[in-house]
Amino acid sequence: MAVGILLITHEGIGPALIAVATGLLRQLPLRVEAFEVPLGGDPDALLPQASAALRRVDGGFGVLVLTDLYGATPSNLAAKLARLGTPVRRVSALSLPMLLRVMNYADLDLDELPAVAAAGARNGVIQDDA
Amino acid sequence: MLERELLIPNRLGLHARATARLVQLLSGFRCNATLTAKGREVNAKSIMGVMLLAAGQGTPVLLRVDGVDEAEAAAAVVALFERCFDEDS
Numbered sequence: 001m002a003v004g005i006l007l008i009t010h011e012g013i014g015p016a017l018i019a020v021a022t023g024l025l026r027q028l029p030l031r032v033e034a035f036e037v038p039l040g041g042d043p044d045a046l047l048p049q050a051s052a053a054l055r056r057v058d059g060g061f062g063v064l065v066l067t068d069l070y071g072a073t074p075s076n077l078a079a080k081l082a083r084l085g086t087p088v089r090r091v092s093a094l095s096l097p098m099l100l101r102v103m104n105y106a107d108l109d110l111d112e113l114p115a116v117a118a119a120g121a122r123n124g125v126i127q128d129d130a
Numbered sequence: 131m132l133e134r135e136l137l138i139p140n141r142l143g144l145h146a147r148a149t150a151r152l153v154q155l156l157s158g159f160r161c162n163a164t165l166t167a168k169g170r171e172v173n174a175k176s177i178m179g180v181m182l183l184a185a186g187q188g189t190p191v192l193l194r195v196d197g198v199d200e201a202e203a204a205a206a207v208v209a210l211f212e213r214c215f216d217e218d219s
Contacts, residue, residue, distance in 0.1 A: 024150040100177050104153065123178050 004057030009068040029106035043077040062087030062110035097124025143186035148215040161197025
C-alpha cells in the first residue's frame with residue numbers, strides 16, 4: 001500500500017525539496033517525482049507530460065499531488081490531472097515540513113495523507129520570537 | 131514507562147539530519163516516545179516536533195518511552211546519542 005507522490009511546482013522548487021528531503025532521510029519511503037511548470041506554461045500543453053509523471057509514481061494506490069501555490073498554473077494543472085482517472089488527492093502550499101511529514105507517514109493510504117500533509121505545513125510555521 | 135537523561139552530543143545539535151535519524155530510528159518501535167528539553171515535551175516520532183526543541187550541543191534532554199518495546203527503543207536511542215547521530219563530532 002504505497003501511495004505515489006508527485007510535486008507539481010514552479011520551476012526550481014520541487015526538485016530542490018526532493019533533494020533536501022532525500023539528504024535528510026537518506027532514502028525516501030515513497031515514490032516521488034517533481035514536475036516543474038515554467039512561468040507562462042500552458043496547462044493543456046503540459047498535461048500529457050504531467051500525466052506521464054503521474055503514471056510513473058503511481059503504484060496502483062493513487063497519487064498525492066502537492067503543489068506550491070493554490071490557484072497558480074501548477075495547481076490548475078494538478079486539477080486537470082485529477083480528472084484523468086487515476087485516484088488523486090491534492091494539497092497546496094508545499095513546503096519542506098509538509099514533504100517530510102508525508103514521508104514520515106508513508107504507510108497511510110491516499111485518503112489519509114492530505115490531512116497529514118496539511119498538518120505538516122501548518123505545524124511547520126513557527127513564529128520564532130524566543 | 132522508561133526515562134533516560136541524555137545530553138545532545140553533536141556540534142550541530144538536534145538539526146534536521148540528526149532529528150531525521152532519531153525519528154526514523156524510533157519509527158521502527160511501537161512504543162510512544164517523547165523528548166523533553168527546556169521545559170517543553172514533544173513527540174519524539176515527529177520531525178517538526180523534535181526540531182521545535184531547537185536543542186544545541188550540551189542541552190540536557192529527557193527521553194520518555196512507553197510501550198511493549200520501550201527497553202529496546204531506549205537502548206537504541208542511547209546508542210544513537212553515543213554515536214553522535216553518526217556524525218563526525
